[in-house]
Amino acid sequence: xxxxxxxxxxxxxxxxxxxxxxxxxxxxxxxxxxxxxxxxxxxxxxxxxxxxxxxxxxxxxxxxxxxxxxxxxxxxxxxxxxxxxxxxxxxxxxxxxxxxxxxxxxxxxxxxxxxxxxxxxxxxxxxxxxxxxxxxxxxxxxxxxxxxxxxxxxxxxxxxxxxxxxxxxxxxxxxxxxxxxxxxxxxxxxxxxxxxxxxxxxxxxxxxxxxxxxxxxxxxxxxxxxxxxxxxxxxxxxxxxxxxxxxxxxxxxxxxxxxxxxxxxxxxxxxxxxxxxxxxxxxxxxxxxxxxxxxxxxxxxxxxxxxxxxxxxxxxxxxxxxxxxxxxxxxxxxxxxxxxxxxxxxxxxxxxxxxxx
Amino acid sequence: xxxxxxxxxxxxxxxxxxxxxxxxxxxxxxxxxxxxxxxxxxxxxxxxxxxxxxxxxxxxxxxxxxxxxxxxxxxxxxxxxxxxxxxxxxxxxxxxxxxxxxxxxxxxxxxxxxxxxxxxxxxxxxxxxxxxxxxxxxxxxxxxxxxxxxxxxxxxxxxxxxxxxxxxxxxxxxxxxxxxxxxxxxxxxxxxxxxxxxxxxxxxxxxxxxxxxxxxxxxxxxxxxxxxxxxxxxxxxxxxxxxxxxxxxxxxxxxxxxxxxxxxxxxxxxxxxxxxxxxxxxxxxxxxxxxxxxxxxxxxxxxxxxxxxxxxxxxxxxxxxxxxxxxxxxxxxxxxxxxxxxxxxxxxxxxxxxxxxxxxxxxxxxxxxxxxxxxxxxxxxxxxxxxxxxxxxxxxxxxxxxxxxxxxxxxxxxxxxxxxxxxxxxxxxxxxxxxxxxxxxxxxxxxxxxxxxxxxxxxxxxxxxxxxxxxxxxxxxxxxxxxxxxxxxxxxxxxxxxxxxxxxxxxxxxxxxxxxxxxxxxxxxxxxxxxxxxxxxxxxxxxxxxxxxxxxxxxxxxxxxxxxxxxxxxxxxxxxxxxxxxxxxxxxxxxxxxxxxxxxxxx
Numbered sequence: 001x002x003x004x005x006x007x008x009x010x011x012x013x014x015x016x017x018x019x020x021x022x023x024x025x026x027x028x029x030x031x032x033x034x035x036x037x038x039x040x041x042x043x044x045x046x047x048x049x050x051x052x053x054x055x056x057x058x059x060x061x062x063x064x065x066x067x068x069x070x071x072x073x074x075x076x077x078x079x080x081x082x083x084x085x086x087x088x089x090x091x092x093x094x095x096x097x098x099x100x101x102x103x104x105x106x107x108x109x110x111x112x113x114x115x116x117x118x119x120x121x122x123x124x125x126x127x128x129x130x131x132x133x134x135x136x137x138x139x140x141x142x143x144x145x146x147x148x149x150x151x152x153x154x155x156x157x158x159x160x161x162x163x164x165x166x167x168x169x170x171x172x173x174x175x176x177x178x179x180x181x182x183x184x185x186x187x188x189x190x191x192x193x194x195x196x197x198x199x200x201x202x203x204x205x206x207x208x209x210x211x212x213x214x215x216x217x218x219x220x221x222x223x224x225x226x227x228x229x230x231x232x233x234x235x236x237x238x239x240x241x242x243x244x245x246x247x248x249x250x251x252x253x254x255x256x257x258x259x260x261x262x263x264x265x266x267x268x269x270x271x272x273x274x275x276x277x278x279x280x281x282x283x284x285x286x287x288x289x290x291x292x293x294x295x296x297x298x299x300x301x302x303x304x305x306x307x308x309x310x311x312x313x314x315x316x317x318x319x320x321x322x323x324x325x326x327x328x329x330x331x332x333x334x335x336x337x338x339x340x341x342x343x344x345x346x347x348x349x350x351x352x353x354x355x356x357x
Numbered sequence: 358x359x360x361x362x363x364x365x366x367x368x369x370x371x372x373x374x375x376x377x378x379x380x381x382x383x384x385x386x387x388x389x390x391x392x393x394x395x396x397x398x399x400x401x402x403x404x405x406x407x408x409x410x411x412x413x414x415x416x417x418x419x420x421x422x423x424x425x426x427x428x429x430x431x432x433x434x435x436x437x438x439x440x441x442x443x444x445x446x447x448x449x450x451x452x453x454x455x456x457x458x459x460x461x462x463x464x465x466x467x468x469x470x471x472x473x474x475x476x477x478x479x480x481x482x483x484x485x486x487x488x489x490x491x492x493x494x495x496x497x498x499x500x501x502x503x504x505x506x507x508x509x510x511x512x513x514x515x516x517x518x519x520x521x522x523x524x525x526x527x528x529x530x531x532x533x534x535x536x537x538x539x540x541x542x543x544x545x546x547x548x549x550x551x552x553x554x555x556x557x558x559x560x561x562x563x564x565x566x567x568x569x570x571x572x573x574x575x576x577x578x579x580x581x582x583x584x585x586x587x588x589x590x591x592x593x594x595x596x597x598x599x600x601x602x603x604x605x606x607x608x609x610x611x612x613x614x615x616x617x618x619x620x621x622x623x624x625x626x627x628x629x630x631x632x633x634x635x636x637x638x639x640x641x642x643x644x645x646x647x648x649x650x651x652x653x654x655x656x657x658x659x660x661x662x663x664x665x666x667x668x669x670x671x672x673x674x675x676x677x678x679x680x681x682x683x684x685x686x687x688x689x690x691x692x693x694x695x696x697x698x699x700x701x702x703x704x705x706x707x708x709x710x711x712x713x714x715x716x717x718x719x720x721x722x723x724x725x726x727x728x729x730x731x732x733x734x735x736x737x738x739x740x741x742x743x744x745x746x747x748x749x750x751x752x753x754x755x756x757x758x759x760x761x762x763x764x765x766x767x768x769x770x771x772x773x774x775x776x777x778x779x780x781x782x783x784x785x786x787x788x789x790x791x792x793x794x795x796x797x798x799x800x801x802x803x804x805x806x807x808x809x810x811x812x813x814x815x816x817x818x819x820x821x822x823x824x825x826x827x828x829x830x831x832x833x834x835x836x837x838x839x840x841x842x843x844x845x846x847x848x849x850x851x852x853x854x855x856x857x858x859x860x861x862x863x864x865x866x867x868x869x870x871x872x873x874x875x876x877x878x879x880x881x882x883x884x885x886x887x888x889x890x891x892x893x894x895x896x897x898x899x900x901x902x903x904x905x906x907x908x909x910x911x912x913x914x915x916x917x918x919x920x921x922x923x924x925x926x927x928x929x930x931x932x933x934x935x936x937x938x939x940x941x942x943x944x945x946x947x948x949x950x951x952x953x954x955x956x957x958x959x960x
Contacts, residue, residue: 047820048819049807050739061734072726080721087704099637103642104640116685128678185504202601203601205602228429228505232813
């Protein structure tokens with residue numbers, strides 16, 4: 001350092017100089033805009049918020065994130081304040097003296113190397129503790145659900161109950177859930193923010209997630225790993241039921257579907273269309289005991305779901321009609337083709353699907 | 358082929374054709390730097406246009422401005438363009454123009470290789486963007502995860518454009534990397550020891566070491582993918598026992614060092630700008646240099662933090678979390694040293710300085726959100742959401758691009774001989790800073806409130822319409838800022854104030870010579886005796902008014918251009934699956950390289 005102790009004299013420059021106008025004002029405007037956003041973010045209803053978890057997995061992450069967040073806020077305030085102080089205090093004024101040429105300070109360098117290191121220890125320790133708490137191993141007695149990602153829908157299987165369903169996962173409140181997940185095609189990612197973090201769903205691999213939901217409700221999520229044309233349309237729901245409701249749901253799902261012969265009117269016509277090979281339905285969709293298809297979602301109890309087409313349409317007459325009329329228009333790239341059907345045929349099929357509750 | 362000083366001056370004025378020819382065959386690092394800058398800035402505008410369409414689509418939920426397919430192409434090309442065709446080559450413009458001047462050299466070590474790098478970059482960029490013309494732009498994201506890129510799931514030529522285009526751009530980067538390492542190590546003026554190098558040159562050196570080590574990794578990954586797609590191999594084919602995670606490890610083993618390839622040059626730029634406008638030498642020079650080196654080295658040990666959601670297991674997650682957090686330390690140290698440089702200084706808020714201070718202010722935010730998802734459990738909620746989009750735009754726009762703008766305003770007078778307008782520059786700065794914060798800050802909330810990335814539509818029930826609209830408005834304010842910059846360029850081209858040798862009172866060698874510099878740069882090679890040669894008393898030997906004898910500078914050559922054409926011909930042949938075109942391109946390449954090797958270098 002000794003070599004640089006000499007006082008250097010920079011060349012004087014005579015170009016006109018200006019002081020920054022309104023720098024502080026503009027900064028204040030940005031801060032204000034941010035504050036407005038924060039307030040609005042807390043006021044609204046955000047079904048996929050990571051900040052209001054309702055399962056242990058999400059709550060552990062949230063607690064950790066809040067710790068890190070406040071450390072970050074502290075560092076932010078200190079460093080930005082230092083920056084603001086320096087640019088306000090040391091901006092050139094008429095007649096300010098030439099600065100002294102300081103070249104460094106070993107003590108300061110050590111100090112500001114150690115300071116972030118210490119802060120990071122306070123972040124790293126709870127981080128590593130949380131990593132091991134949330135590594136996807138579920139306690140004994142957890143409800144096993146197999147998740148299979150497809151372009152662009154979700155298949156859920158419950159080996160314990162022999163149930164297969166799609167896009168809406170029912171789980172009981174308070175019982176740990178253990179997901180073992182794989183993909184039928186490309187990489188997807190299972191993410192229901194209120195339950196907790198996401199986990200990729202990969203072909204030929206099994207990944208795990210575990211969480212224990214603590215409130216009854218309907219929690220939405222969606223695929224978080226880009227998986228092709230309709231990635232945006234690959235949504236899902238976790239329905240957390242009270243114990244009785246969950247048992248009723250399981251019983252319902254385990255029951256065989258309505259047999260076509262007992263149906264009447266429009267639904268009866270729809271059942272016949274569904275079974276007609278020319279209409280292509282049963283080649284892809286299972287209705288337990290009726291059709292063997294494996295490519296598309298299991299429709300045995302489709303009438304009991306709240307949404308269809310992996311959460312992009314409500315399971316109403318209108319939603320089903322739109323979906324059957326133009327699947328690729330509703331969900332670009334969809335593997336379900338547009339089957340040539342008359343409006344009457346569509347209405348019949350809709351009636352049939354609605355009867356499968 | 359060498360041109361003497363007098364000869365060069367007369368030929369340049371001959372005719373328009375001759376002038377164009379002289380640019381096409383130029384090997385002058387300053388001209389190549391200008392070519393890099395202009396080309397990369399146009400591509401930056403293209404990438405920005407893609408971003409504006411993306412933001413328009415997301416301005417409200419369920420918007421149908423563009424289709425899902427178009428949207429996927431737009432975000433893929435926005436990322437690919439900004440990383441490989443805008444920010445990297447904009448940095449390359451500075452490497453080319455500034456580094457030889459800062460080290461007191463007449464040119465780079467391999468002038469024709471330098472021209473080759475530029476033409477490969479240009480033609481590779483045109484090749485990649487030609488995909489838009491036939492409606493088949495790459496559409497699997499800039500990260501192109503296997504196995505979505507397999508022929509089974511992406512049967513079109515979209516991914517072929519991407520896999521071939523990136524290989525071409527990689528050739529340009531590696532060639533330039535070798536060139537600049539050789540230049541900085543070997544061609545420094547007498548007395549310019551490593552620890553006297555300007556920090557920008559230092560960061561260039563670190564960056565180029567990362568380039569020559571990281572790009573081979575992605576090249577391997579791309580070759581595997583190309584073989585899978587063209588020849589039916591099974592590197593990433595799950596059905597045949599291949600592994601989709603192989604791609605992710607290779608891609609991020611390149612991809613994270615790539616982040617430092619993007620940011621270190623900008624850190625180097627502001628390490629020049631801040632001392633000049635504070636009228637104080639850089640505080641803790643050695644620490645700033647070593648922290649840059651450390652960032653370059655540590656950058657190799659953190660790639661799996663892009664893969665926390667894959668489920669690598671708690672031990673791997675913990676290790677990669679720790680290495681990632683470690684990087685925050687040298688990064689923080691740099692920020693503290695920049696602030697300490699300004700402390701006690703006499704700060705002139707030129708546009709360049711404003712951008713440099715903007716860099717620090719925004720980089721702090723990007724750094725802190727980075728620490729947030731260095732924690733794997735937090736990352737499981739944040740990754741693949743708009744929170745991460747906010748993070749890396751604070752780092753890459755707030756960091757890299759603001760740094761680049763600081764550099765443009767700082768060295769523009771050296772390049773053109775005229776100053777950019779300061780009043781227009783300040784409008785540009787404030788629009789950019791207000792626009793980018795308005796665009797990117799809400800994205801933190803949008804992500805934490807549950808919006809994933811890479812979705813062309815979102816559910817109105819998410820409650821995120823308002824914040825998305827704010828982000829869109831911010832993006833358009835940024836766009837307006839870019840237009841104001843173009844106005845500034847147009848205005849200053851004729852009416853900018855003459856710069857003189859050293860308009861800012863800078864301390865480094867490039868400010869000791871005329872603006873624009875003569876083709877030979879220095880009338881005599883200076884002997885440097887200080888880290889701040891123009892500020893120190895007796896910091897360098899004085900330069901004579903004119904050269905004492907003719908100076909040999911590298912002459913023009915069209916072989917590098919032709920070699921670049923050969924490479925792109927090969928890619929076109931592969932794309933259209935016509936073997937003779939591939940072979941023809943190969944012949945052009947081999948003949949050009951052969952002729953180039955035997956081209957007489959000195960008259």
